[in-house]
Amino acid sequence: MPEFGSLESQEVRSYWEHEADDFTPWLAAEIRAEPASKLEEALELDLAVLEEEKSVGRYNVDIFAEVVDDNRKVIIENQLGSSDHDHLGKSIAYASGVDADIIVWIAPRFYDEHRDAMQWLNENSREGVDLFAIRLEVWRIGDSEPAVRLNPVAEPSEWKEKAQRPQNELSDTETLRxxxxxxxxxxxxEENSVLSARKPFPDYYYNNPIGKAGVELQFTIKATENELGVALVIRDDAELYQHLVGDREAIDxxxxxxVVWEEPEETRAGKARSKITVTKHAEVQDEARWDEYTEWMLQAGEQFHHVFYDRLQVY
Structure with a gap:
């Protein structure tokens, strides 16, 4: 019979003594590193750090970041003790000062009143402002290496967000997407895939990290053209694209x-973008076939991950 150890909760200050000097730099480095950090997995968002200890009035926000896909602004407020009114107030003040779209408050323990306050704000704020209370946990099994877990205890409700939308705010196409x-x-x-679950939006694309900065997997719906696509998108790195072209025969x-290879082209933002794409004809309006279509996308996305992940790490 197998023998199992017991999970043992650890005191977080045993690993980070000081919020600003230890935890904030560690978290920022995790977000900057590849693959996706535990915070990004908890939020189902891909983040880019803009600034640490950003000055906002008389105080500094721990981490000022943005969502990679749509440039929404994110403030991250950290603490290594139990939640308190001070950090709740600072989080709101910082968000107001930088016009943030997302507030992330991280602490090892949340009192009920602070968790409930975050949830109340989620339910009563305008759509597009999302608040997360994330519990910081460190666990060990016996003498194993410590493992970090970031556990959401308050987060936006997708159902309530959709229910609160003004009627006809989204077009039929956006709703379908x-x-x-x-x-x-x-x-x-459900499939425990190597792909990362991300919050769905009504855009034509759904992006996923692939373990290298400036490169992502992009899933697309072109409803008017009856086409689904999966692509490796490379931003501002023509050398990387040419490196992959050198291995094109093996990749194909x-x-x-x-497989369609698109040479680097300048976008409207003035940046170069190249793509490697596969497509499938699909009657996306036929919801009865979505199981078939999502299965194809899942398999194609995992194939892209299998084909390109190691190649991207060595370049």
């Missing part, structure tokens, strides 16, 4: 369909 990406996100979670042979 959001529902499709929700189905795809749920499938990623690993896919069971045509």
């Amino acid at each position: 959001e529902e499709y990406w929700t189905t795809f996100r749920n499938r990623i979670e 042979s690993q896919f069971g369909q045509e």
Whole structure:
């Protein structure tokens, strides 16, 4: 019979003595590193750190970041003790000072009144402002290496967010996209995939990290063209694209369909972007076939991860 050890909760100050000097630099480094950090997995968002200890009035916000996909502004407030009114007030003040879209408050223990306050703000703030209370946990099993867990205890409700929208705010196409990406996100979670579950939005694309900064997997819906796509998108790195082109024959042979290579082109933002893409004809409006379509996307995305992940790490 197998023998199992017991999970033992650790005091977080045994690993980070000081919030600003120890924990904040560690968390910022985790967000900057590849693959996705535990915080990004908890939020289901890909983040980019803009500034640590950013000055906001008389105080400094621990981490000022943005969402990679849509540039929403994020403030992250850390503490290594139990939640308190001071940090709750600072989080709101910082968000106001930088016009943030997302507030993330991290602490090892949350009192009920602070967790409830965050949830109340989620339910009563305008759509587009999201608040997260994240419990910082460190665990060990016997003499094992410590493991960090970031556990959301208060977060936005997708159902309430959608219910509070003004009628007809989204077009029929946007509604279809959001529902499709929700189905795809749920499938990623159910299949325990190497892909990362991300919050669905009504955009034509659904992005995923692949372990290298400036590179991402991009899933797309082109409803008017009846086409689904999966692509490796490379931003501002023509040398990396040419490096992969040098291995094009081997890469193409690993896919069971045509692979389209798009040379770097300048975007409207003045940045170069190149893509490596596979596509599938799909009647996306036919919801009865979404299981088939999400299965194809899942398999194609995992194939891209298998083909490119190691190649991206050595360049």
